[in-house]
Amino acid sequence: MHVNLPLILLAAAAALGLLLGSRFLRGRRNPPMLIGLHLLLGGAGLETLAMMLRGAPDGTPAPTGSLAVMSAGMLVLAMVCGLGAPVLARYSKLGANATVAVHASCAAGGIALLIGWLQQGA
Numbered sequence: 001m002h003v004n005l006p007l008i009l010l011a012a013a014a015a016l017g018l019l020l021g022s023r024f025l026r027g028r029r030n031p032p033m034l035i036g037l038h039l040l041l042g043g044a045g046l047e048t049l050a051m052m053l054r055g056a057p058d059g060t061p062a063p064t065g066s067l068a069v070m071s072a073g074m075l076v077l078a079m080v081c082g083l084g085a086p087v088l089a090r091y092s093k094l095g096a097n098a099t100v101a102v103h104a105s106c107a108a109g110g111i112a113l114l115i116g117w118l119q120q121g122a
Contacts, residue, residue: 006052007118009045010075010111013038021104042082042107046075049114067117074110078103 016038022032049072081103089096 004118005050006045007114008109009041010107010114013041013045014107014111016041017104017107021100024100030048039082039110042075042079046072046079048077067113067120070115071110071117074113078106078110081106 009033016034018032020038023030033121051074053068081099083104085099088099
């Protein structure tokens with residue numbers, strides 16, 4: 001597995017997330033197809049990162065640095081917050097908005113840590 005695959009998938013999810021976020025801030029409704037694609041890209045990027053943390057199937061050893069583990073943790077938190085925001089929106093608009101803000105912050109931090117880890121290994 002190529003080490004840049006999680007970065008490519010997560011960068012695509014982030015770009016789509018920026019589009020969805022800008023539409024959300026303008027008060028426009030996001031199409032479910034784009035939301036689903038954002039979820040799939042983020043999940044695929046997180047899955048490839050998790051496979052790399054376990055050791056790649058081609059025999060590449062698991063990383064020893066903590067940046068990759070912290071990146072995965074931040075991205076899992078972003079995934080949980082992203083999935084929880086629509087549930088909270090039924091009860092509290094303010095809570096949903098705060099959850100979306102935490103989602104975006106954790107995702108950005110996770111991607112930044114992933115880039116730092118990839119730069120360390122290069």
